[in-house]
Every structure is written in C-alpha cells, then in structure tokens.
Amino acid sequence: MAELTVLQGPAAALRIDNLDTDQIMPKQFLRGIDKAGLAQGLLYDLRFDAQGRARPDFVLNQPAHADSSILIAGANFGCGSSREHAVWGLQQYGIRAVLAPSFGEIFYSNAMNNGLLALMLPVDAITALMAWAEGAPDGGPAAEVSIALNDSVVRAGGLEVPFDMSARHRRMVMEGLDVIGLSMTYQPQIEAFAAAHAARSPWLVDVAARVRARIGEGPATPSWG
Incomplete structure (x- = not known):
C-alpha cells in the first residue's frame, strides 16, 4: 500500500x-x-x-x-x-x-x-x-x-x-x-510489554514448548531468557 x-x-x-x-x-x-x-x-x-x-x-x-x-x-x-x-x-x-x-x-x-x-x-x-x-x-x-x-x-x-x-x-x-503494518509500528512497545510480562510471570513463557519437551515431542525453545 x-x-x-x-x-x-x-x-x-x-x-x-x-x-x-x-x-x-x-x-x-x-x-x-x-x-x-x-x-x-x-x-x-x-x-x-x-x-x-x-x-x-x-x-x-x-x-x-x-x-x-x-x-x-x-x-x-x-x-x-x-x-x-x-x-x-x-x-x-x-x-x-x-x-x-x-x-x-x-x-x-x-x-x-x-x-x-x-x-x-x-x-x-x-x-x-x-x-x-x-x-x-x-x-x-x-x-x-x-x-x-x-x-x-x-x-x-x-x-x-x-x-x-x-x-x-x-x-x-x-x-x-494495513492492519498488520499498523500493528508493527508499535513493535518496540509490544516487545517491552512481552519482556515485562515474562519477567513478572516466567512460568507462563512458552508453556507449550516446555510441555512438549517434557513429554519428549520436541525441544524447549523459550522466547525470553
């Protein structure tokens, strides 16, 4: 556009x-x-x-x-x-x-x-x-x-x-x-929010990946830290 x-x-x-x-x-x-x-x-x-x-x-x-x-x-x-x-x-x-x-x-x-x-x-x-x-x-x-x-x-x-x-x-x-492009203009704020959320509640980070790793279906690949 x-x-x-x-x-x-x-x-x-x-x-x-x-x-x-x-x-x-x-x-x-x-x-x-x-x-x-x-x-x-x-x-x-x-x-x-x-x-x-x-x-x-x-x-x-x-x-x-x-x-x-x-x-x-x-x-x-x-x-x-x-x-x-x-x-x-x-x-x-x-x-x-x-x-x-x-x-x-x-x-x-x-x-x-x-x-x-x-x-x-x-x-x-x-x-x-x-x-x-x-x-x-x-x-x-x-x-x-x-x-x-x-x-x-x-x-x-x-x-x-x-x-x-x-x-x-x-x-x-x-x-x-477009709507995706508009959302991406807020990428720094989105990343800052995600990092703060992960710091507050680390047990919620990549829960699905951690469960899959635990049952042997794939590696744990957490997004933060």
Missing part, C-alpha cells in the same frame, strides 16, 4: 441504495483460493445481461465513466454478507474510493483495512457530487473528484465537502499501512 495525501480521479455515480456485497461480488466468483481474477466479477449482474453482453445503460460501461476510480454511491453501500472479496474486486477493477451517505459496517471495516477509501458524506453532498459526475459529456473529459486527506475535504468543480475520518484510518491511508 502506497503513501497517500491526495486521491484524485474520474468519478462515476452509482444511484443504488442498499447495494449489498452479493451484488458487488456475486457468489460464482468466490471459487478461487486467492484474490486473483475478481475484477471480472465486480457488479457482474449490473454490468452484463444473462447472455454476458455488456449493458450499455450501466454507468461503468459508458465511455465517459469506463475508467472511473471513484464511485459516488447510494446509502448503505456494501450491506449484506461479510465477504471481503467485494473490497478486493473493487480494488482490482481500479476503484480507489467510494463516497456514500452510509456503509455496511463490516464492508466499511474491510475497505479501510485493505486501503480502499470509504468516506461518509451528507446526503445533499452526495446528491451534488452525483450530479457533477453525471455532467461529463459522452466522449468528453471525465468529471474528476479530488480527496485531500490532509485537509479532510472532497473537491469537485466548485464543490467543497468536508469529511470526518478516525485518526487510525487516516494514518493507515496516508502512510500506506
């Missing part, structure tokens, strides 16, 4: 409330054992008809929005099941941020933990941003949205919309950290 202070890109309006994770990433695309190939499945039943032909009226199939990296979406985006594949599919397709009035709680956590920016904005602001995105002429330049993380402002044309974000999520996005 790369460090980020401003995210800017072409935007598309997705005027669907309660878009759930089954619609974002249908079940038939969950058969793999890794994260690969999920871009094809993103919003599949909205992008394609029963014969697999692209629906020309769907926003991401329109030339003006084909390369959109920011989605402006309806309320309760990402509700439904907890499949993380919905986030991975959005990212593989090229979506870097979703702006919506509200999100499914688990989707929001999955998005922010994987580096997909999910911002909650007031309904009137989302309505105005959707109108801006839909104003891009067919064959003309796409409507761009800029998200300034330092200033906590979304900008599009003459619109300026402030947003809130937790300090933890802001740091993760700006420093390019």
Whole structure:
C-alpha cells in the first residue's frame, strides 16, 4: 500500500441504495483460493445481461465513466454478507474510493483495512457530487473528484465537502499501512510489554514448548531468557 495525501480521479455515480456485497461480488466468483481474477466479477449482474453482453445503460460501461476510480454511491453501500472479496474486486477493477451517505459496517471495516477509501458524506453532498459526475459529456473529459486527506475535504468543480475520518484510518491511508503494518509500528512497545510480562510471570513463557519437551515431542525453545 502506497503513501497517500491526495486521491484524485474520474468519478462515476452509482444511484443504488442498499447495494449489498452479493451484488458487488456475486457468489460464482468466490471459487478461487486467492484474490486473483475478481475484477471480472465486480457488479457482474449490473454490468452484463444473462447472455454476458455488456449493458450499455450501466454507468461503468459508458465511455465517459469506463475508467472511473471513484464511485459516488447510494446509502448503505456494501450491506449484506461479510465477504471481503467485494473490497478486493473493487480494488482490482481500479476503484480507489467510494463516497456514500452510509456503509455496511463490516464492508466499511474491510475497505479501510485493505486501503480502499470509504468516506461518509451528507446526503445533499452526495446528491451534488452525483450530479457533477453525471455532467461529463459522452466522449468528453471525465468529471474528476479530488480527496485531500490532509485537509479532510472532497473537491469537485466548485464543490467543497468536508469529511470526518478516525485518526487510525487516516494514518493507515496516508502512510500506506494495513492492519498488520499498523500493528508493527508499535513493535518496540509490544516487545517491552512481552519482556515485562515474562519477567513478572516466567512460568507462563512458552508453556507449550516446555510441555512438549517434557513429554519428549520436541525441544524447549523459550522466547525470553
């Protein structure tokens, strides 16, 4: 995950409330054992008809929005099941941020933990941003949205919309950290706590290894001292 202070890109309006994770990433695309190939499945039943032909009226199939990296979406985006594949599919397709009035709680956590920016904005602001995105002429330049993380402002044309974000999520996005990376920034404190805990309660250190050694299944390899 790369460090980020401003995210800017072409935007598309997705005027669907309660878009759930089954619609974002249908079940038939969950058969793999890794994260690969999920871009094809993103919003599949909205992008394609029963014969697999692209629906020309769907926003991401329109030339003006084909390369959109920011989605402006309806309320309760990402509700439904907890499949993380919905986030991975959005990212593989090229979506870097979703702006919506509200999100499914688990989707929001999955998005922010994987580096997909999910911002909650007031309904009137989302309505105005959707109108801006839909104003891009067919064959003309796409409507761009800029998200300034330092200033906590979304900008599009003459619109300026402030947003809130937790300090933890802001740091993760700006420093390019996932949850493991964020945890590792506290490694000195973690090691200090572990050493102090071992000193206070040495009988708890590597109990499993000591038991295995005692019954002859392996060497005792305590981590401390």
